[in-house]
Amino acid sequence: MEETEQRMESTEQRALATPRIKGRLRPRPIGPILRARAILNGVIAVVLLVAGLLFFASLVFHSAAAGFGDLAKNPGLLVRIWPAYVVAIAARVATLGFRNRRVWALGLASLVGVMLVAGAVGLYFIGRQPSTAKPLDAANATFAIDALAVFLLVFGVPLLWSLLRGLSWFTDRGSMHQIKTAAEIKAESAAFTRVGTGGLAAPAPAASSSDEPLVSVRGLKKHFPILGGVLRHRVGTIYAVDGVDFDVQRGEVFSVVGESGCGKTTLGRTLLQLTPPTAGHVVFDGYELADVDPEDMRPLRRRMQIIFQDPFGSLNPRMPISDIIGEGLLAQGISSRTERDQRVGDALELVGLRRAYTRRYPHEFSGGQRQRIGVARALALSPDFVVCDEPVSALDVSIQSQVLNLLLDLKRDLNLTYLFISHNLSVVEYFSDRIAVMYLGKIVELGTVMEMYRNPRHPYTVALLSAIPVADPRRRSRRLVLKGDVPSPAAPPSGCRFHTRCWLRERLGNPEQCVTSEPTLRVLDTTNHSAACHFSEEINEAAVENTVATQSVVETAAAG
Amino acid sequence: MTEVIDAGSMRGVPPPSDVLLDVRNMRTTFKVMDGVVPAVDGISFSLKRGKTIGIVGESGSGKSVTALTIMRLLDIPPAQIDAASEVWFDGREILGLPIDQMRRIRGNDMAMIFQEPLTSLNPVFTVGDQIAEQVRTHKKVSKKAAWDRAIESLGLVGIPSPERRVTAYPHEMSGGMRQRVMIAMALSCEPKLLIADEPTTALDVTIQAQILELLKSIQQRTGSALMLITHDLGVVAEMVDDVVVMYAGEVVEHGSVEEVLVEPRDPYTMGLLESIPSVEKRGGRLSAIKGVVPSPFNLPPACRFEPRCPYAWELCRRVAPALNQVGTGGRHARCHLHTPDGATRLRPALDTHRVALSAGRLMSTDQG
Numbered sequence: 001m002e003e004t005e006q007r008m009e010s011t012e013q014r015a016l017a018t019p020r021i022k023g024r025l026r027p028r029p030i031g032p033i034l035r036a037r038a039i040l041n042g043v044i045a046v047v048l049l050v051a052g053l054l055f056f057a058s059l060v061f062h063s064a065a066a067g068f069g070d071l072a073k074n075p076g077l078l079v080r081i082w083p084a085y086v087v088a089i090a091a092r093v094a095t096l097g098f099r100n101r102r103v104w105a106l107g108l109a110s111l112v113g114v115m116l117v118a119g120a121v122g123l124y125f126i127g128r129q130p131s132t133a134k135p136l137d138a139a140n141a142t143f144a145i146d147a148l149a150v151f152l153l154v155f156g157v158p159l160l161w162s163l164l165r166g167l168s169w170f171t172d173r174g175s176m177h178q179i180k181t182a183a184e185i186k187a188e189s190a191a192f193t194r195v196g197t198g199g200l201a202a203p204a205p206a207a208s209s210s211d212e213p214l215v216s217v218r219g220l221k222k223h224f225p226i227l228g229g230v231l232r233h234r235v236g237t238i239y240a241v242d243g244v245d246f247d248v249q250r251g252e253v254f255s256v257v258g259e260s261g262c263g264k265t266t267l268g269r270t271l272l273q274l275t276p277p278t279a280g281h282v283v284f285d286g287y288e289l290a291d292v293d294p295e296d297m298r299p300l301r302r303r304m305q306i307i308f309q310d311p312f313g314s315l316n317p318r319m320p321i322s323d324i325i326g327e328g329l330l331a332q333g334i335s336s337r338t339e340r341d342q343r344v345g346d347a348l349e350l351v352g353l354r355r356a357y358t359r360r361y362p363h364e365f366s367g368g369q370r371q372r373i374g375v376a377r378a379l380a381l382s383p384d385f386v387v388c389d390e391p392v393s394a395l396d397v398s399i400q401s402q403v404l405n406l407l408l409d410l411k412r413d414l415n416l417t418y419l420f421i422s423h424n425l426s427v428v429e430y431f432s433d434r435i436a437v438m439y440l441g442k443i444v445e446l447g448t449v450m451e452m453y454r455n456p457r458h459p460y461t462v463a464l465l466s467a468i469p470v471a472d473p474r475r476r477s478r479r480l481v482l483k484g485d486v487p488s489p490a491a492p493p494s495g496c497r498f499h500t501r502c503w504l505r506e507r508l509g510n511p512e513q514c515v516t517s518e519p520t521l522r523v524l525d526t527t528n529h530s531a532a533c534h535f536s537e538e539i540n541e542a543a544v545e546n547t548v549a550t551q552s553v554v555e556t557a558a559a560g
Numbered sequence: 561m562t563e564v565i566d567a568g569s570m571r572g573v574p575p576p577s578d579v580l581l582d583v584r585n586m587r588t589t590f591k592v593m594d595g596v597v598p599a600v601d602g603i604s605f606s607l608k609r610g611k612t613i614g615i616v617g618e619s620g621s622g623k624s625v626t627a628l629t630i631m632r633l634l635d636i637p638p639a640q641i642d643a644a645s646e647v648w649f650d651g652r653e654i655l656g657l658p659i660d661q662m663r664r665i666r667g668n669d670m671a672m673i674f675q676e677p678l679t680s681l682n683p684v685f686t687v688g689d690q691i692a693e694q695v696r697t698h699k700k701v702s703k704k705a706a707w708d709r710a711i712e713s714l715g716l717v718g719i720p721s722p723e724r725r726v727t728a729y730p731h732e733m734s735g736g737m738r739q740r741v742m743i744a745m746a747l748s749c750e751p752k753l754l755i756a757d758e759p760t761t762a763l764d765v766t767i768q769a770q771i772l773e774l775l776k777s778i779q780q781r782t783g784s785a786l787m788l789i790t791h792d793l794g795v796v797a798e799m800v801d802d803v804v805v806m807y808a809g810e811v812v813e814h815g816s817v818e819e820v821l822v823e824p825r826d827p828y829t830m831g832l833l834e835s836i837p838s839v840e841k842r843g844g845r846l847s848a849i850k851g852v853v854p855s856p857f858n859l860p861p862a863c864r865f866e867p868r869c870p871y872a873w874e875l876c877r878r879v880a881p882a883l884n885q886v887g888t889g890g891r892h893a894r895c896h897l898h899t900p901d902g903a904t905r906l907r908p909a910l911d912t913h914r915v916a917l918s919a920g921r922l923m924s925t926d927q928g
Binding site for chain 2: 259260366368369396397398399400401402404405408409423425426427429430431449453463464466467468469470471472473474475478479480481482485486
């Protein structure tokens with residue numbers, strides 16, 4: 001046992017064996033059960049196997065003892081193998097608790113063990129005295145058959161299914177769509193936790209796969225149910241993200257722009273698996289995130305971080321900065337307080353704050369400084385990929401540029417890749433390499449910044465760009481003003497989702513195609529530019545100017 | 561723009577009749593637990609009939625308090641308006657008016673559009689009720705006439721089928737629609753002055769474009785003056801005739817929009833313009849104004865912008881700059897660069913600004 005304990009102490013195990021963090025952090029010993037999680041896995045695996053085997057064995061044993069003929073005549077006998085059912089049900093509960101309720105599962109497993117023994121003993125005695133089993137009368141037999149049927153229906157089917165799943169889960173682990181094995185992820189994580197690995201130095205970019213996109217999103221969907229009625233049943237669906245595809249290349253800034261309600265924030269959160277996607281795939285550096293087990297997700301989480309919009313709401317007012325930033329480090333297995341404080345200090349210096357600030361609380365900082373703390377929290381874990389969700393929109397102009405500069409410096413110094421979510425088109429134009437414009441859960445246009453701003457190919461992008469107020473009175477010009485509001489994402493328009501507000505459609509005499517068929521994102525003249533519009537080729541400066549000249553300024557509110 | 565430096569010597573003298581609003585030496589302080597905060601510290605500006613003025617500044621610069629002081633919507637105490645302050649509106653000094661007379665002006669001759677339409681509208685009354693109530697408060701009209709007026713003003717701001725929408729509640733409308741209702745309400749009594757406090761900040765960019773175009777066209781039709789409070793220099797460039805730039809409760813620069821945004825002469829305005837991201841600055845760093853807005857409890861002793869100013873020198877730490885005249889027109893900037901002492905430094909400062917504006921300044925000036 002002592003030997004086991006020592007093995008548990010190794011860094012690699014510590015990286016995996018992490019307690020769930022609750023409230024304030026303090027350097028506390030990690031409980032023995034939690035630390036021994038690796039052992040626990042084995043225990044549960046064995047218990048499951050034994051339970052499954054016993055279930056079938058007892059069936060066979062009993063059938064053999066009673067004789068198949070007897071069993072057919074008198075199915076009531078089957079009821080007597082109740083211990084096997086109990087075992088199987090317990091095993092089902094154990095599988096449920098398997099992924100995230102391991103301690104629970106351990107308790108159940110021991111209960112199951114006791115029952116197993118009791119059941120086995122009981123069966124043994126029944127087997128020894130078959131003659132004592134009096135034939136049941138007809139009424140009893142009917143009742144027994146009914147009871148058996150209910151039993152089998154209610155427990156049997158899901159039970160067998162879950163047992164099979166539980167077993168296949170063990171055998172399937174090797175066949176995830178991964179380039180690297182789970183062991184390799186763990187090794188990387190161990191390297192991160194090793195004391196003195198040069199703090200926040202960037203990990204060397206994986207040279208082997210550097211030409212592959214860091215993040216690939218395919219057909220990603222996130223639908224939220226609208227619950228209503230007394231029973232809180234589903235009365236509708238909000239199509240927040242409704243099938244988007246894009247790649248984020250290593251080292252680039254990929255921006256997602258759109259108005260509120262277009263699904264850009266949901267996209268960022270779903271991509272990071274902070275909320276489970278409804279459908280679709282996200283491949284991060286070769287890992288299919290939907291398939292990565294929660295167990296192996298933790299080391300990957302370290303590599304994907306997020307900076308939130310609201311610097312006031314995203315920092316816990318009751319935690320000092322050292323804990324706010326250190327929380328992620330602790331979750332990644334850095335349990336030594338001094339080591340954590342060292343890294344927190346490094347992260348603070350990295351974002352231009354003083355090391356001495358670690359013991360202060362969020363309210364002692366200004367908005368810009370808080371946003372720096374948010375950046376430090378994300379970067380303390382040496383991520384490769386950072387989702388920046390409107391990181392500067394809550395800040396004043398002069399502070400905004402400080403934070404943008406900081407983000408760009410850090411990207412260069414730490415080899416970061418950003419997914420930058422924003423509604424501010426001037427910031428995006430300055431900041432990003434490629435842009436995706438979203439409207440009602442779909443990408444309507446995707447391309448490089450230069451292509452997109454000089455030569456927009458979707459009527460919505462044209463209107464967005466036209467609406468940017470420029471701080472130069474010499475460039476004052478009339479805008480292309482869109483009519484109405486963004487339709488509800490619970491009931492997106494048919495065909496092209498933009499057709500209800502589209503100026504181009506109106507200009508072309510309202511073609512039916514826009515209402516009946518949904519345009520797909522198609523590659524235009526250049527390979528770096530695609531748009532989802534049936535009539536992209538009709539967009540030119542003359543058309544825009546003509547529309548601007550004839551539009552009514554007042555009647556722009558939504559009709560109806 | 562009238563002369564503002566000698567506001568003190570104009571005391572008690574009404575402005576010329578073409579000036580609708582004349583704010584002179586206005587100072588509003590707040591008494592809080594830790595002391596007295598000067599939110600607005602002696603500002604002066606004027607607005608002619610039918611014109612638009614933009615009040616620009618970051619959060620905490622005192623721009624909203626300016627509007628609330630003019631509307632006399634502040635609770636006194638904790639707020640306190642300095643006795644020397646004067647606000648002349650339509651030929652009358654309004655800070656000294658009895659409150660019942662002020663009520664007659666407010667909502668009638670001057671109306672305000674707030675930033676967040678959802679919190680400014682009453683959720684338990686229909687929008688028609690709320691507009692009609694305001695009309696009946698100020699005009700001697702029948703209920704029916706007030707209701708018709710509500711429908712009419714909803715139509716004026718481009719709300720489709722206003723006779724149906726007039727019975728809607730605020731929550732039944734989108735953000736852009738609510739802001740239209742706010743504008744309709746403000747317009748219902750045909751005010752001479754419309755004060756818009758960040759009217760589009762809470763809105764999406766396409767809706768912002770709708771509202772700005774609407775405000776412009778309404779102003780053309782009704783001939784009312786507009787005081788636009790915003791932090792967005794883009795909106796300012798689009799909308800206004802004159803600009804007042806505020807920093808830490810003071811006016812730091814003012815002039816026509818072409819002058820201030822194209823050729824800024826105060827280091828703060830220069831810094832603001834330099835820090836706007838644009839495509840020309842791609843690849844370079846944005847030039848950021850270093851540091852943060854000073855706490856109102858702990859203002860720098862002389863020039864309030866000095867700790868963040870890239871051009872500051874010894875004089876700036878010793879003597880508070882006055883609002884100095886720039887050039888020959890009615891332009892002013894609160895900076896020693898425009899005094900004989902700073903004459904030699906002015907040219908290099910403007911050159912630095914020009915470079916920073918086009919390419920971003922490659923300087924490490926962004927320590928929080």
